[in-house]
Amino acid sequence: MKLHQRGSTHHLRVRVPSDLVEVLERREIHQSLRTSDSRTAQARASSLKVAIVTGFERLRVARQASACESDVAALASTFLESLGSTRRSHADKLTTPSITRLDDLAKAYLTEKEKAVDPRTLMTMDYSFRIAVHHIGNIKLTDLNRSRCRAYKEALLATPQYLLREDNASKNADRLLSDKSVNKHLQFLSGLLRWGVREELIGGNPAEGLSIRKRGRDWDQRFAYDNEQIKRLLSELWLHEERPERRWVPLIAAYSGMRLEEICQLRCCDVVEHDGFWCFSVNDEAGPLKTAAAQRLVPLHPELIRLGFLDFVDELIDLPMQRLWSNLQPNRLGRYSNSVGKWFGRYKRDRGLEVARQIWTVELGGFSAPNPAALPGRRSEDDKTTQAEPQPCLQSESRIGGAEGRQDDERAGDAVRPASQSDQAVEGSAA
Structure with missing residues (x-):
């Protein structure tokens, strides 16, 4: 269980036990505590943790009692609804066989994040993933390794600003990406692959720790x-x-x-x-x-x-x-x-x-x-x-x-x- 802050609001993240992932159709429960005050957040998190652990135990008891699948599913839905969440519909479930390439992974990740981040951040993430696919290629996830990620970093250093932009800004690009922008794109890729590891879609994160040292280039100056x-x-x-x-x-x-x-x-x-x-x-x-x-x-x-x-x-x-x-x-x-x-x-x-x-x-x-x-x-x-x-x-x-x-x-x-x-x-x- 982890308490963290997104913007000014505190959130609680709880990993779902492996034996209950199939029942709850998720690997993590993520709840907003709806407060920016740390003491209030700690108090609410303590109460919420008790409710979550109690819910986990009730689901285990129901399964061990040989309750029918529909009854267990109904109990899981009631548990999640009490937390302000719902079970995923069949159409929302991640189907591992269909997520085999980099672009598939990016689309699944954006779908997962759609309700958790603001629209502007979602657009920024989508643009960054399109840049990654442009340079790396829509390769199979099994072919993505450290050397390809390092090559992507080098390609970003030579990438003009506004690449792939559909507006007039892309026609006026006369400078390369700033060092800060390069690091931002690398962080987005690493976050995407880290999520893929948690969802057991890839075996590791080859982009972890990739970054460049800011060099104060001429086009970065203000x-x-x-x-x-x-x-x-x-x-x-x-x-x-x-x-x-x-x-x-x-x-x-x-x-x-x-x-x-x-x-x-x-x-x-x-x-x-x-x-x-x-x-x-x-x-x-x-x-x-x-x-x-x-x-x-x-x-x-x-x-x-x-x-x-x-x-x-x-x-x-x-x-x-x-x-x-x-x-x-x-x-x-x-x-x-x-x-x-x-x-x-x-x-x-x-x-x-x-x-x-x-x-x-x-x-x-x-x-x-x-x-x-x-x-x-x-x-x-x-x-x-x-x-x-x-x-x-x-x-x-x-x-x-x-x-x-x-x-x-x-x-x-x-x-x-x-x-x-x-x-x-x-x-x-x-x-």
């Missing part, structure tokens, strides 16, 4: 925008863009370090006042977060207030659960940031910035912001809400969209951090 590039990108937003998300999202990213998806899924009620400071409340009620630690309060920079962000929010305050950006609709994976990431990629290229892997990591005092007097719907100075002083200078590290316009939030800052004392204070353009 480059910081300089002040001139920041000015070129952000100062024209208010002149050429009418849609509010295109005006505000890049500015919020630059002044907060929040991830793109975190910004795009904000609701009106997520702009809150805390201890006299206006903040963004990043929480899982607005939408999925990358990690449990991503749930936090991010201070609203005074420059955003000066530019009228609170005025913009006030116009929507009658609908607190409404999204800040009404033009954004979730894609099939439930993500709101897809269209903004693609737009920003085009926006950068139109202004001569074609470096794909650039991030905000700047002293924002050098950026000349729009003149707030030129913005419509501003409050008078007497009625204007301002952030309490003193407010620390903030640096941020964030990335919006790549060259092909996709979001890559792997290096987005998990929180806004104070700048060092040597950094200049952020000054408004009106100063």
Whole structure:
């Protein structure tokens, strides 16, 4: 029995005794404990373990008592239903003779994982397995050995980005996979084969432990925008863009370090006042977060207030659960940031910035912001809400969209951090 954590939620995994695998039609019972608190998880796991062990014993007694097969099957179904699971139908059972090749194994594994992982992860796994079949071949599982897996590792090192992608991104591939991506594909293959071993479909995992040391290659580097590039990108937003998300999202990213998806899924009620400071409340009620630690309060920079962000929010305050950006609709994976990431990629290229892997990591005092007097719907100075002083200078590290316009939030800052004392204070353009 093993207690583990998936994301922020604790889960319990219990291996089914070999003499009961045929009855329960599975080799493992995997139950969510529906809590992120470790003490609560331990208490629930203890109760669940007792129920599972008791169920195992009842099934053994029923079999030893020579009960008919249908009665044992009914008892097994009742036991699993009490845990929140069901017995697999005949169509769902893994038939070993049909899983003889690498592609068969991948499809069976994805079917098994379909209800256990989110759709985006499932798509990533499917893409990785297609890459593996492309390089290794749809060979028999009995022919898969260590030398073939090592050859696959070498092939990944020479694989261009977006190989096998069906969209336009595959036509613009001019760089090889990063070392991090190579290791990710190797880990997916190893996980697939490890599952095959547990299901007794293959004898061992020849991909176990394969990885490469990160070498800091040129195409892995991320480059910081300089002040001139920041000015070129952000100062024209208010002149050429009418849609509010295109005006505000890049500015919020630059002044907060929040991830793109975190910004795009904000609701009106997520702009809150805390201890006299206006903040963004990043929480899982607005939408999925990358990690449990991503749930936090991010201070609203005074420059955003000066530019009228609170005025913009006030116009929507009658609908607190409404999204800040009404033009954004979730894609099939439930993500709101897809269209903004693609737009920003085009926006950068139109202004001569074609470096794909650039991030905000700047002293924002050098950026000349729009003149707030030129913005419509501003409050008078007497009625204007301002952030309490003193407010620390903030640096941020964030990335919006790549060259092909996709979001890559792997290096987005998990929180806004104070700048060092040597950094200049952020000054408004009106100063």
